[in-house]
Amino acid sequence: MNTSLMKFHIPEALHAADPPEKRLSARDQVKLLVLDRQTGKFKHDQFVHIRSYLEKGDLLIFNNSRTIPAVLRANHNGKSVEVRLSRRLSDSEWDVLLPESRLNIGENLKFSNGVSAIITGYGSEPPLVKIDFSARGTDLLHLFYETGDPIRYEYIHHPWPLEAYQTVFATAPGSVEMPSAGRAFSWKLIKDLKKEGIGIAFLSLHAGLSYYGNDKWPSPKKHPETYSVPKSTAEKINEAKRNGKRVIAVGTTVVRALETAAGANGLVEAEEGTTSLYVTKNYPLRAADGLITGFHEPEASHLDMLTSFVQEEFLLSAYQNAISKNYLWHEFGDMNIILPLKGK
CATH class of the missing domain: 2.40.10.240 (QueA-like)
Incomplete structure (x- = not known):
């Protein structure tokens, strides 16, 4: 459970019950809250415009774990x-x-x-x-x-097929819940980013249960998950680091795998295993410079990880504003990017 002091209330209407393809024209048409790590300033946009906040040479790291019917x-x-x-x-x-x-x-x-x-x-x-x-x-x-059937929590009122719980690039079966930060990326958006010089790489971390029911959440220190960082991905990360470029994790699962595989110098080793790493505001991030993620409940330990990227008061202010702007929560909801904006 989240141990931070962040307290906020999510109105019932903001729990996303339907995949964005049912509400909008495409998965990449969700909202995007852009949050500056350094200043706490934020702005609102659409996810399809995410290129505006990335620079040539930036490297996006995706989790290619595929959701299984659990x-x-x-x-x-x-x-x-x-x-x-x-x-x-x-x-x-x-x-x-x-x-x-x-x-x-x-x-x-x-x-x-x-x-x-x-x-x-x-x-x-x-x-x-x-x-x-x-x-x-x-x-x-x-x-x-x-x-089997995919896991469906109470805010999702109708059963959706397993494909609704997949990212477009998911290839390695193993997650019992969708690594949802990558869901908003369409193949067209990924191809457009690559054409603009944005790097793309993949790793796997098989996400476990995020909720046990009856107001019980996994202990972040007793929640092991299996991960694999390929050699090709480690090489791309290390090259980006040497060139002074930003490594941006697409999802908290990616942060967990990256930081597990990173040395004190920020360079990443190709490796696989099980991680119980718990990233909090006092954790010195070594590999990840930015994060793309969804919106998390106040009880979720994911928020502790987010405060390793941005001060808690900045995050709380941005979340409260997102609520006032009717951003949607959970795996079918809207998106948040946290990174140094460099004057943008």
Whole structure:
């Protein structure tokens, strides 16, 4: 849960319930709040105009993790049980949330297609538990895609297909919730940015559950996520750093992976693993110079990360103004870019 002093109220009407393609003409037509890291000044625009705030040689880092259908139904002693995936541990093991049930270690769950699972222990933190499926690898992934649904929180009133929870560049299945900061980018916008000399690179961080229900959020220090920074991406980041260019993370997941892989000198190593890095206002950012993100609830630990980019009072002022201007929150909502504007 967010440990900052930021307190604000999001009116019910500002919880985005529909994908922007249903409200607007395209995913890149959402609003954009532009916030200067150094001065706290902000302005309003449309996301499709984001090029106006980028410079030739800037490098955008995207998370190419693909959202999987993470809500499953199982049978336990004749009763239907919801199983909500959180994090892959091995080819057959997952941390999961059982939001409707309290089951004991050693109990069994039965899924479709003859697949079963056993509860083998506690997860990374309460209330997660660890289960071991009888299927593994691609067979297990097929079960998820054949029988599962995407996670849908209460502010989304209608079920949307899995594709609504994908970025256009998502290629690596593994996130149980969409790394949503990249959702506003269309292929046309990405191509236009590349033509203007804006660099593009990708990494993967598979996002876990952001909410456990009943006003319980993951502890940011006990919320491991799997990441991979390819060699080609590390090389692009290090070249941009050597040339004095800005590295801009598209999403808090990207910040977490970048800062995990960065050395004290800001250079990034190609690596993969699991990170529990918790970035707060006292964290000295080493790799990320700017951030593109959505809007976050006051309880979300994401806000602690944002205060590592910009002073808390600047962020709160910008958020309050966004509320007054009817910006929309969550994965289908509007966008925020935080970076040094260099006189713009």
